[in-house]
Amino acid sequence: MVVSVINPGLATTVQDLGRPGYFHLGIPVGGALDRMALRAANLLVGNDEGAACLEAVFMGPELEFRDDATIAVTGAEMPIRIDGVEQPSWTALKVRAGGRLSFGFLKKGARIYVAIAGGIDVPEALGSRSTYVIGALGGFKGRAIAKGDELPVGQPGLTKEGRTLPEGLRRPSAAPAELRVLPGLYAHRLQEESLAGFFEDQWKVASEADRMGYRFKGGRPLRFVDREPPFGAGSDPSNIVDSCYPYGSIQVPSGSEPIILHRDAVSGGGYFMLGTVISADMDLIGQMQPNTPTTFVKVDMAEALRARADRAELLNRMREALA
């Protein structure tokens, strides 16, 4: 089966659950920014929950289906149309051969996930079909999809149209947003009141927000503890000897605008980090639009692990609901 791209949207890429294992060579895990939404979309159409889907940001693609297909769209709120007729989200939908899937304007959230029964069947690169655009790796020819592309789709399993995920099991995107952060890494570079201020201030998502990282504006500039720069670190107080960057880590170049690294992160660099967004909240970042008011909430490891368990529990309930 083949799906033709009539209009690609803004930056639509093939994504799955990523390629762990190569970050030590600078190749990030990648994959869907909102993992929960990707898993739900796949389960709705009878795919393995890690099958490759399309991830579209801010604007949906327009696709034409050569054969009958079952699809589901999850994630951000964006009107879904099949042959011009509006359809429900988080629901398995039938598209007839020759049918067209298109989208209206984004209402809430940032990224939609389009699963097609059978999964998008581009070749695997390092064990994943995810697109890593900077490295021209994976996905459809290592890049975002473009007009005229013909996307291969695998053999569908058993599908059942109309199947839907109960609302209570969807994770809505909230604005204002709260992101839970475990302080650490190079937090000691900051004056104590300044670190406290980071958690008090309200920030806003800046326009530079993509799969690599999300930048924030609007809080007070951070103040550093005085020091003699260590050999090899660089002269700015925010510099460190280039180190690894954890996924979700928050770096603040020159102390002005925090950047949270996401799943297409650069693997390292020379800016201090004050802490890391906990794993349970990483998916939420991918659904934040520019200008979303955001506060960072300080948590300890016990709270981070509880949040992780809660998220695993939600995922299990979702699996049961769609079994």
Next chain:
Amino acid sequence: MSNRYSFGGDEHLFVECDESMSLEAFFKSLSMTSAIRDSRIRGVTEICPANASFQIKFDPDVIKPDDILAEIQAIEKATTKAEPVINTRVVEIPVFYEDPWTHETLMRFRERHQDPQATDLEYAARINNLGGVGDFISAHSGAPWFVSMVGFVAGLPFMYQMVDRPRQLQVPKYLRPRTDTPKLTVGHGGCFSCIYSVRGAGGYQMFGITPMPIFDPEQKTSYLRDFMVFFRPGDIVKFRPIGRDEHDGIEGDVEAGRFVPIMRDVTFDLREFRKDIDGYNAKLEGEVHGG
């Protein structure tokens, strides 16, 4: 020096061997990460060495954060006693210094540079108190470099020169990053050299270009068929200055699938190295050429 440990969220353990860069700190990071790899701790999913630190990614559903911390601290104790010896390889990288492509690029971004009247090499030579560009190239290519980290973007090596601190070449990054850097540019920022694996933004000073691809996602380059990334942390790199003709010749050989990088397996002993740095480096260079 004792490591500093900190958790990066609930999935990463971040370990700083030293806040300053040194061969000792890098060596500790490298030997600990290799010991951690050998120990096959359940729940460890990624091990990433960096210049003077490293990072472990783990699955807290398999191993509790406190338990992984205890395991890694035990390995720190054991490696402190271990012999400072690693098995690695020496690789020769041909470099066309003062090439026309990085020259064109650096002229385009002159207003972002500390010294708009000079080239990156002229500036680097001056602030390192070297006689001129020729002397700087001799210093850059004269002693080998450790690949102290692979990353930032896919396959990009950070390299730290195997000389005493007073002889380290230090050059600040551009005042504002460029939006363009030719692929395979040999760059330098702080005390680190790098090779840009892909074309793109960058802030390091640009000294030259290598005709030898180091990252190939399509895996068409003959020596990158088995794996798309050439460098590994711990590789020892020796730069060899080449001119335009040899550059073009190698480029043609790469294209035709004939080019074979010059490399040899070696054992590196930090104690022997410390005793006689120049002598040890000369021996390494001899090994590259089948000595």
